[in-house]
Amino acid sequence: MEPSNTPAAGTTAVGAAAVSALAAARSSAAEPSKKVADVLDKLPADDYQTAGRLCTALLEGGPAVVTELVNLVGDEFGDPNGVKPKYALHGLAHYASRPGAEKSRAMLAETLAAELAAEHSDELKAFIVRQLQLCGRTREIPALAKLLVSDRLCNPATQALVAIGSPAALKALRDALPKAEGPRQVAISQAVELLSRK
Amino acid sequence: MSRSKTITRRRFLGTAATAAAVAVVPRHVLGGEGHQPPSETVTGALIGNGGRGKGAWGAMGLKDPRQLAICDVDRKRIGGEPDYKTRFLDFRRVMERKDIDVVCIATPPHWHALICIAAAQAGKDIFCEKPMTKFIAEGRAIADAVKQHNVVFQIGTFKRFSNAKNKAHVENHQIFKHGLLKDLSGTVVNAGAQNRTGRTDLKVRPVPPELDYDMWLGPAPYKPYHPDRVHYKNRFYWDYEGGDLTNFGAHSTDPIFWTYAKDNTGPVQIEPHAPWPQHPDAVGHYGWVELTFADGLRIIVTGGKWDKARKYDRPKKRSMVGAKDLDEEGRKKLAALPPPEPLIRFAEAIRTRQQAGGNAESSHRVTTALHLANIAIRVGRKIRWDPVSEQIVGDEEANRFVNIPMRAPWHL
Numbered sequence: 001m002e003p004s005n006t007p008a009a010g011t012t013a014v015g016a017a018a019v020s021a022l023a024a025a026r027s028s029a030a031e032p033s034k035k036v037a038d039v040l041d042k043l044p045a046d047d048y049q050t051a052g053r054l055c056t057a058l059l060e061g062g063p064a065v066v067t068e069l070v071n072l073v074g075d076e077f078g079d080p081n082g083v084k085p086k087y088a089l090h091g092l093a094h095y096a097s098r099p100g101a102e103k104s105r106a107m108l109a110e111t112l113a114a115e116l117a118a119e120h121s122d123e124l125k126a127f128i129v130r131q132l133q134l135c136g137r138t139r140e141i142p143a144l145a146k147l148l149v150s151d152r153l154c155n156p157a158t159q160a161l162v163a164i165g166s167p168a169a170l171k172a173l174r175d176a177l178p179k180a181e182g183p184r185q186v187a188i189s190q191a192v193e194l195l196s197r198k
Numbered sequence: 199m200s201r202s203k204t205i206t207r208r209r210f211l212g213t214a215a216t217a218a219a220v221a222v223v224p225r226h227v228l229g230g231e232g233h234q235p236p237s238e239t240v241t242g243a244l245i246g247n248g249g250r251g252k253g254a255w256g257a258m259g260l261k262d263p264r265q266l267a268i269c270d271v272d273r274k275r276i277g278g279e280p281d282y283k284t285r286f287l288d289f290r291r292v293m294e295r296k297d298i299d300v301v302c303i304a305t306p307p308h309w310h311a312l313i314c315i316a317a318a319q320a321g322k323d324i325f326c327e328k329p330m331t332k333f334i335a336e337g338r339a340i341a342d343a344v345k346q347h348n349v350v351f352q353i354g355t356f357k358r359f360s361n362a363k364n365k366a367h368v369e370n371h372q373i374f375k376h377g378l379l380k381d382l383s384g385t386v387v388n389a390g391a392q393n394r395t396g397r398t399d400l401k402v403r404p405v406p407p408e409l410d411y412d413m414w415l416g417p418a419p420y421k422p423y424h425p426d427r428v429h430y431k432n433r434f435y436w437d438y439e440g441g442d443l444t445n446f447g448a449h450s451t452d453p454i455f456w457t458y459a460k461d462n463t464g465p466v467q468i469e470p471h472a473p474w475p476q477h478p479d480a481v482g483h484y485g486w487v488e489l490t491f492a493d494g495l496r497i498i499v500t501g502g503k504w505d506k507a508r509k510y511d512r513p514k515k516r517s518m519v520g521a522k523d524l525d526e527e528g529r530k531k532l533a534a535l536p537p538p539e540p541l542i543r544f545a546e547a548i549r550t551r552q553q554a555g556g557n558a559e560s561s562h563r564v565t566t567a568l569h570l571a572n573i574a575i576r577v578g579r580k581i582r583w584d585p586v587s588e589q590i591v592g593d594e595e596a597n598r599f600v601n602i603p604m605r606a607p608w609h610l
Contacts, residue, residue: 044473044482048578051474075423078401083477086398091475094577097595123422130419130478133603134595155605156419162603187606195610 030081035061036068040084043091055095056090059104066092066111070128075121086127093131107137113143122152129153133160138168145172154184158191170195232604240548242539243292244266245313246305247275249430250327254304257354258325260545263300267292272429273408289313289408293320300548303327304354306428308418308438311336314351316556318343323350323548328448330420330558330565332439335601337562338588339610344558352487352544352554353561357453362541362555367457370518372535373458374493378528383494387454391447395500396434396480400424417604421479429538434481440572441481444565447499452556452564457518458495461560463581464567464585465489465497470574473504486510487571499571573599 032040039058045051058065069092072085089112096104112128113136130148132140133156141164147157161169165170173192180188210365240263247270255265269286270276276285286292289309293316301317303310303326311331315610317324324344330353331337344351361367364527373379402422405411411423418437421427432438433445455461472484483504498510521529541555553559566588573596574581582591590597604610 044475044477046473048474051578076402078399078424080399083398085480087475090478091578094475094595098577098579101594126420127478134598152420158606159603161420163598183606190606190609191603194603 028073030074032072032085033065033068036065036072036088038061040088043084043087051091052095055091058092059096062107063114066108067115070112070115070118070120070124073124073127075124077123089127089131092111093135097135103133106137106139108137109137109140112136113140116143116147122150125153126156129156129160133163136160136164138164140164141166141168141172145176148173148176148180148184148188151184154180155187158187162191162194165195165198213513223230226408227414229452231310239264240299240545241266241297242300242302243269243286243295243298244304245269245289245292246303246309246327248272248304250304251275251433254327254354255302258300258352258544260300260303260548266298267295271410273410274509276311287413290316293317293322296433300325306414306432306438307440307474308332308432308443309416311340311429311610312417313610314340315343318347318351321347321349323544325352325354325544326561327354328452328561328565329439329444330448330561331569333599334566334569334588335610337558337565341558341562342421348551350544350547350551350554351558351561352547353448353452353556353564355449355452355556357449358456359541359543359555361453361457362538366520368538369520369532370457371538372532373428373519373528374457375492375522375538376531376535378524378531379519381494383517385458385494385519386496386498387458387517388422388510389447389450389454389497389499390443391499391501392442393448393483393504394434395482396431396441396477397426398480400426415605417608419605435479436481436576437479439481440569443484443487443499443501443572443575444568447568447571448488448564451497451568452561454497455553455560455564455567458491458497460491460495461563463491464563464588465570465583466492466581466585467580468570468574469580470571470578471510472501472575472578474575474578476578483576487574489567489571497567499568569599 039054042054045054052161069085069089072082073089074082092108096108109132112132115128116125129144132144144157144160147153160172161173170192173188173195177188177192213591219246240260242263242265244251244265247268267284267286268276269289269292271287273279280287282291292298300323303313305313307329310326314324314326330340341504387402401424403424405423416427421437434441439445467490469488471486473482474480484501485504486498486500491497521532524532541553546552570581570583577596581593583594584591590600
């Protein structure tokens with residue numbers, strides 16, 4: 001079991017400093033474009049038709065809009081400026097995963113997976129991983145598997161890989177297991193066991 | 199501790215049966231006026247001593263149960279540091295005590311399944327606060343564990359017991375259970391729930407020293423601490439519960455499942471009406487959700503706080519049915535039916551080793567319907583459910599909410 005009150009990025013002094021530095025570096029970029037701002041203003045919508053139109057408008061912006069939204073979420077957990085972008089990205093993860101929308105889902109998931117390699121805080125990456133837990137498929141496995149070396153992100157990554165649940169996910173977990181120690185070893189072993197049962 | 203204090207009900211039942219053949223049993227053991235025999239004295243542990251702790255303990259309805267242990271991850275709630283004799287931080291240590299018959303679980307719902315399963319494996323009877331689970335697969339795992347280990351389970355909601363004694367409800371139950379009325383498409387039942395919401399702007403706060411936050415989170419994803427996420431308000435965050443829809447919705451939906459004979463099945467279609475998208479972390483408003491069953495019954499779970507102008511306004515054609523709705527042949531069949539199995543309370547179930555009225559299977563089915571309502575609200579679309587395979591049909595993403603991987607080292 002992980003030690004009690006496991007410190008995560010954002011809760012330790014070093015983590016907090018890193019997050020602040022990232023946030024400061026990104027402050028100039030944390031203004032939404034007009035197109036995105038117009039949509040964010042209207043979320044959450046009162047009905048599914050309107051929400052669908054708003055999501056479609058964002059998805060039409062392609063990877064650039066998805067990346068913009070990720071940056072707007074912010075690196076700090078609970079950033080008040082990140083509330084609406086979180087609604088938007090989470091909404092997109094659901095909307096693009098609806099049956100029959102494979103092209104949109106693939107674009108969204110691929111872009112989110114690419115963001116895992118960018119310079120974001122662990123908290124922001126954990127948020128991205130949780131969206132991939134919903135909309136990710138086999139193609140996103142390599143990006144998630146890279147997080148298995150991270151003390152903070154190993155657990156969310158294993159959960160996303162178990163949710164995706166393909167033979168490729170099982171292989172990625174097995175490949176990571178020999179190099180894992182401590183709580184990461186426990187998390188990966190458990191994920192291997194869960195996927196082996198399926 | 200003397201032997202007389204450590205004897206347990208179940209051990210007594212076993213030894214008394216053997217001894218009865220060869221010995222005269224003393225009066226105080228048999229009970230009678232002024233005496234409570236060991237066979238009726240249940241020993242228990244309370245796991246989760248927060249807002250519902252004392253209430254849940256009393257709600258078990260046992261006669262003078264002996265509370266041998268108390269367990270909570272907040273040291274303030276167990277009176278300081280654990281001694282692991284009577285005061286525990288870790289529920290697994292409670293299960294090691296052989297002299298505990300019953301566990302009363304009043305933790306946040308994201309812990310219910312793992313504690314219920316551990317209790318069943320330890321051979322302890324279970325009283326569990328509602329809602330039974332955090333996600334659907336947990337309910338199946340509990341029901342299977344309860345069956346496998348032959349323990350008693352009762353959920354902490356009770357209105358079904360009064361429905362089962364009400365003549366009109368019993369008649370309705372019989373008609374639905376035995377399929378005496380073919381066209382049920384007009385049957386609409388309202389199940390009310392409140393609709394409080396979580397906060398979307400919680401900043402990171404230091405964990406108070408008395409709280410073992412990692413253990414509080416348990417199987418839930420790691421998120422930084424804030425006092426609004428724990429100790430009752432946890433109900434309004436998706437990681438730990440499903441908001442008032444599963445909280446109060448359990449009280450209103452559970453008796454409906456008995457009255458309409460749905461304890462072994464579930465809805466086949468779930469249609470939400472709510473603002474969208476929902477926040478990824480905090481539970482938001484909803485209007486209502488229509489749960490349609492294979493026989494045409496519709497249960498409408500209503501929130502009521504979203505927008506008064508958007509109240510569910512579909513004409514309510516009919517609620518309860520009775521003999522008056524049947525033809526002559528149907529009335530004859532209804533009159534000839536044996537009465538439904540009586541619902542027995544927790545205390546009697548423990549004594550007779552039968553399943554209680556609010557047992558694990560029925561509780562799983564009720565809670566599943568409410569989880570499905572929340573899944574539909576979250577994904578923002580109509581979903582279809584197969585009550586036999588217990589899978590969402592034709593929607594891979596929605597189906598990922600059925601069995602959510604837990605944070606290691608916890609797993610089903």
